[in-house]
Amino acid sequence: MAVSVSRPRPSPLTASVRALRPAERLCHATGLLLVLSGLVHLVVFAVDGGPWDGPVSWRKPVTFGLSFGATLIALTWVTSYLRIAERTRTVLLGVFAADCVVEVGGITLQAWRRVPSHLNMQTPFDTAVSMTLAVGGGVLVVLLTVFAVASFRRVPAGPAGMALAVRSGFAILLVALASGAAMIARGVLLTRTGHQQAAYHSTAPLKPLHGVSLHAVLVLPALARLLS
Template sequence: MVGTVWRAVRPQNGFQRLLWWAGTLLLASGAVHLVVALVDGGSWWGPVSWRKPVVFGLSMGLLLWSMVWALRRQAQRWWVTVPAGLVGASLVLEVALITMQRWRGVPSHFNAATAFDSAVWSVIGMTIIVLTLGVLWSLVASLVRFRGSAATRIAVVAGFAAVLVAGAIGKDMAAIGEAAVDATGRVPDDILFGAAGSAKLAHAVGLHAIQVLGVLAILLDAGRLRARAAAWAMAVATTGYAAAFGAVTATAYAGWAPHDPTPAMAVLLVGGAVAVAVVGVVALWAVPSRVASGDADRDLERELGEAADAPVPAVARRAEA
């Protein structure tokens, strides 16, 4: 299964390799700072903690890997690669600034204690704007031209859309944080919607949709299911994830704790999670078992049928030109 996923996400050209290595750098940074956090001790929460370089490094690294996976199935044109490059540059810069502030022992967000800290926070805000515009452009590009299967296209479009919704949640989080600083003169320990609404959880669920749906799409495409059946299964999983995401987000904005949703939101959350889990079981069942041999790997490559890997016919090249 790991080999199947790797063959579907590995970079294929120099630009994709650049983004992939940038994502790998961020993942490595998150892993290293996790070790630092364990050795250093201290609280995992709060405005100044090792949690931020760890969580941001791992999350943004996975997002960059997801961008590479989506790029493999999009037209290799400047109007696709430039927005993806902006996403990569903004993520690396954002994580670098957040990590620097933690090593300085000061908050990275909502911090205007000095002119330098204020400038850092302003740059972080600008990177988020660039990131949002890049993801939005990538979403449009996926709708305009796509070389992958229907299941993969559903996962890419829904994943990018969820990242944009997560960005909107993040904007509301920033507004609450700024208001708290203006009212108290200090950076808040946590950002909550209402009394106990978990803004961070809602933000994270949206941000990582593209990874969950992407893995499901890869396994469905590599399995025994026909293309139409795989697309329907992907649609079910996407609907389920959207339901769960909607329930978590609505609960957060209502000011309720994640473990204490309303009955309606609880049903929506459980139902959505079950739908995703069922599709996950189907995807795993559909992937044929293989022996660890070179012939088996070559057979699996043929079954994947990745359209993005195939050379573009001369007629198609002329049409694109």
């Protein structure tokens, strides 16, 4: 007589991970690595010390690692509610993940070299890094704008309130992109006209707006999911 053995059911977290597509798993893993990079550099800051503010500090690899990692994970989840072709979404997420790695990698490299990462035209290498980060920022603007437009073209799927949360999150995200573009444009203009130090300080007024609005696309859909 055969004896049936009951297998334990997987936990909700395990089931959710198994349900992810390969591209989504890759994006989540990349996002977690970026977050880990930010936390590691927070430890480096605690050991090494130095200023927290300014163009040369450990703050940049910490905040950019945490921010880009969290944003990549959030976008991978939130875009699953958008009504776009799966292949298109996979390609866009892949480019977005690669761009996040380039941005955090360039900023981290310059932090270890103890030189500014953005708006730094002091040497040919620094110029190349700075321009790569600027181009990468432009790519991010294009990708996130495409996702935002997709959220308004067709009503996102999901539980009650999710469509409004996704659209609102992307709308506020566009504010973050606009403020980021304004910081880069202002800084580049000052750098090109010989006001290097002024360029470094010119971004300060818009940083809080840029940082807060950047993560609305995670917070609002997460609240909608919890309330549902």
